[in-house]
Amino acid sequence: MKAICIKEPGQVVIQEMEMPVRKPGEALLKLLYGGICGSDLGSYRGANAYVSYPRVPGHEFSAEIIEIDDNDKGLKPGMIVTCNPYFNCGSCYSCKRGLVNACTDNQTMGVQREGAFAEYITMPIERIYDGKGLDPKVLALIEPFCISYHGVSRADVKPGERVLVVGAGTIGVLAAVAAKAKGAEVTICDVAPDKLDYAYKTFGLDHKLLNDSPEAFEKGVADLTNGDGFDVTIEAVGLPNTFQNCLDAACFGARVVLIGVSKRNIDDFFFTIIQKKELNIYGSRNAMKKDFLELIDLVKAGGVALEKIVTNTYKWTDAPKAFEDFAANAGKMLKVVIDFT
Structure with missing residues (x-):
């Protein structure tokens, strides 16, 4: 073969x-x-x-x-x-x-x-x-959906919560879809305008945020959350700066989920931000059997x-x-x- x-x-x-x-x-x-x-x-x-x-x-x-x-x-x-x-x-x-x-x-x-x-x-x-x-x-496509769904489940996303997903690749978009299915108000964020627009329009997400500069990102987060920050932030890129974005955009007491994988380190990481905001940080790796079974049924039912x-x-x-x-x-x-x- x-x-x-x-x-x-x-x-x-x-x-x-x-x-x-x-x-x-x-x-x-x-x-x-x-x-x-x-x-x-x-x-x-x-x-x-x-x-x-x-x-x-x-x-x-x-x-x-x-x-x-x-x-x-x-x-x-x-x-x-x-x-x-x-x-x-x-x-x-x-x-x-x-x-x-x-x-x-x-x-x-x-x-x-x-x-x-x-x-x-x-x-x-x-x-x-x-x-x-x-x-x-x-x-x-069920397996990548499982990766995203597992991460969203780690954060225990609830209806009405403001969720930021950093990364408009497949995993990020499907994480946004999963969060939306749980009743959250979802913002998708990326540096690539074409992918960002496609995700926002195609999957009916609530907001989009073009991360083309630190200033634009900071202003966008403030505008979308009235200066409070997001209840849940999900990193789906795997870069030091996008993980930092998720920490910066999180409100006090927020949940932060890391799905992205990287070889790189964060230099000069101001880790006290975790203590200051009392952040709950979750790693999310792979998926479980129940994720596959639940999502096959969800997609079969026409939910996504x-x-x-x-x-x-x-x-x-x-x-x-x-x-x-x-x-x-x-x-x-x-x-x-x-x-x-």
Whole structure:
């Protein structure tokens, strides 16, 4: 079979690989659609804090079951499914407490272990979720929605609260959508006006804030909150300055959620701001099984037009161009999907 491989930063190739051999308790899957995650783009750029090379990317996907043993989940050949791509050890302190998404030896597909961007993959049956008839292209978007939804859940967003999401990429936009679904008044913020306008208009968000200068950001926060700051701020970029934005924009007693991942440090960090404002700061990593199951049902019920997040689709044989284009036009492209059909 063939697979997409990031050989090293800036180099994506289509290469021959051995067909995976299904083990007991696993299913053989045929890929249908896969989304290029921000972490995949980071791997391509050499900016991913966790990846090693060469690496088959991809952990957002839908697939068809080709082979599977009898199981108690009702999964059968021919079913269209998605999967939980965060492998956990099961024995560390986090896993023993049920925090499998924060396993100390976490291995996410496409990062610490080979990803899904191949014609065929195998997956443990326990990680496979019935797509319940969702379009395969939409089903491939459930995983990034889970990342965002998990972060919003960490903040326990309540109706009427003012929420600022910094970052109008896929994860940021879907975090804004999730917060809006919980009844919050949501502001989306970014440095890229095209992505900002697209997110604001397409998903019916309450406000937008163009972060084109420190002064503009400070004024925008003050205007939108009557000088009080936001009840919840969510960082979905992974840069020191955007995390600082979230701290600065938070009201006293606010909740701050960090979803973005970075290799960089914050220099001269005035950490007393956390004490002064009595901020509640939450890290948000990966997602849980319940996030997948709840969001499949939510999207199935028509609660979210998830397909609107897709701005570009490429055939899998054009993957090198997809990564190149995405890296060069990240300010305009939102979710890039790879078509394996």
